[in-house]
Amino acid sequence: MSASLTAHSQEKKQIRTSQGRQRSLPATLASLSFTDNDYLDLSRHPRVAEAAIGAIRKSGSGARAARHLGGPCPEHQSLEKSLADWKGTEAALVFASGYQTPLGIIPSLVGTKDTVLLERNAHACLFDGARLSQARLRLFARNDPNSLEEALTSNQKLNPEGRVLIVAESLHSMDGDWVELSRLIDLKNRFGAWLLLDEAHANGITGSQGAGWAAEQGLAGQVDVQMGTLGKALGSSGGFVAASASVIDHFLNEARTFLFSTAPAPAAMAAASEALRLVRSSEGDRLRERLGQNIRLFSTALPSFQSGPIQPRVLKSNAAVIQARDFLRARGIEIAAIRPPTVPEGSARLRLSLSARHSEEDIRKLIVALAELPSV
Ligand SMILES: Cc1ncc(COP(=O)(O)O)c(C=O)c1O
The missing domain is CATH 3.90.1150.10 (Aspartate Aminotransferase, domain 1)
Known part of the structure; x- marks a missing residue:
């Protein structure tokens, strides 16, 4: 018979504690904090707060259902239009969080016959999305020009028919370095792969009007799917993708974390819209x-x-x-x-x-x- 769940949890806690891995939620933070991702200090901006309050009054505190069921969502649609305009794409789609975004979109793009090529130290949500897709997962070393090429070459031999999705972060969440995007794009073009670029930490802080690293490099038009979060420089919460209208329609129909999750709160969408107006101004x-x-x-x-x-x-x-x-x-x-x-x-x-x-x-x-x- 297995130990009780409480005993099991206590045992796991002891192991984590002995390894210095036990976490707890902080009751307070020291007065000068360098822990959050509010890079432009927009989460407390009065205009952003007012936009959120206005949306609650107009549309309620929750979205009531998933997008297909809950009726028109003006705050979501308006934000998506602005995000697409900002990113230079035909369309955009918002998700309830950045974490949920690759969990929905990666499995909608690739499956058991395909391959995901992922940077070795990529964010957990990119790993989890890749694993959920059941595609072959191959890791490559970030910013190592040979590592991705070798992975693409050997994959082409092993699996010539399958689709290939390359996944990378533009500004790395834990290492803080910038990806060599032109190299990724050369290789994706040479091998006929698709590229998903997670700009979670770069959006808002670099590029003209803060449009991100791909925009800064003049390469946004060559990225198949630009992904981001609304919870960092945009000071709100939620995730998004920007791509061609056909790709966005594909996600709207096939991404399970979009289909089966209540749409993000109108207040979060209105706050992100106002933050985006500020970011571009x-x-x-x-x-x-x-x-x-x-x-x-x-x-x-x-x-x-x-x-x-x-x-x-x-x-x-x-x-x-x-x-x-x-x-x-x-x-x-x-x-x-x-x-x-x-x-x-x-x-x-x-x-x-x-x-x-x-x-x-x-x-x-x-x-x-x-x-x-x-x-x-
Ligand atoms: C690179 C990267 N992608 C995605 C996410 C997930 O975004 P969110 O916090 O909106 O769930 C994070 C959050 O830490 C991240 O660092």
């Missing part, structure tokens, strides 16, 4: 400039760090990361202690997330505290 430019100043100040003092807002400091062991987090917390600074399974074993790290919200003084305080950190 001169205020968006001003906020990106503020964020850029913070990144420059930070990386001038600590040049080994990345050039974007996500600044990892790999300390390897879980215990060292927890110790470092507690050291900084005691100095009034909150930093995320990232451990497996979020990152691979042996690569636990501090993840600092810079925002336009931070003042110069905040960044200087962070630099001083990091310099005092015993193991950094």
Whole structure:
């Protein structure tokens, strides 16, 4: 007979605790926080909040049903139109979260006869979407020009008839580096593969009007599916894809996390629409400039760090990361202690997330505290 569920859970907790992997939800954060992804500080912007309140008054607190059943959703439709315009695509579709987006779209594109080529350290939702599709999963090393080519070549020999979907993040969520997109696109064109680019962390912060890394590189038109979340620089919640009208119609009919989930709340959609208006305006430019100043100040003092807002400091062991987090917390600074399974074993790290919200003084305080950190 198996142990009771409570006993099983307690045993698992003991194992996690001994490995430095036990998590709990924080009751409070230190006053100066570098843990969130609100890169442009829009989640508390008065115009964004007002838009959300207005949508609740007009359309109610919930969407009442999945999109096919719940009647017209003006906030969703209007946001989708703006997202498509921003991304330069014919259409866009919103999902209840960024996490649910690849869980719906990847299995709608590929199946048992096909292959997903995924970056080795990609976000969990991209892995989970690929696994759910039951396609062959091959991993490649990010920004290694040979690794993807080798995977494509060997896959072509093994499975010449199957479809191939390449999946990559533009700004990596944990490493903070930018993908070499032109190389990915060359290879996808050469091998006749499709490309899904997750711009979760890049949307809003780079490219003209903050339209993301593919836009910044002038390559957006060559990405088959541009994916994003509304929960980071857009300060709201939900996920989205932007693509041709036919591809979006395909997702609308085939993506199960779209079909079988209540549509996101109208307030979240209206908030994201208003945030997107700000992102595309001169205020968006001003906020990106503020964020850029913070990144420059930070990386001038600590040049080994990345050039974007996500600044990892790999300390390897879980215990060292927890110790470092507690050291900084005691100095009034909150930093995320990232451990497996979020990152691979042996690569636990501090993840600092810079925002336009931070003042110069905040960044200087962070630099001083990091310099005092015993193991950094
Ligand atoms: C690269 C990447 N993709 C997707 C997601 C999921 O987005 P959401 O938080 O909206 O579920 C995240 C969130 O952390 C992410 O980092």
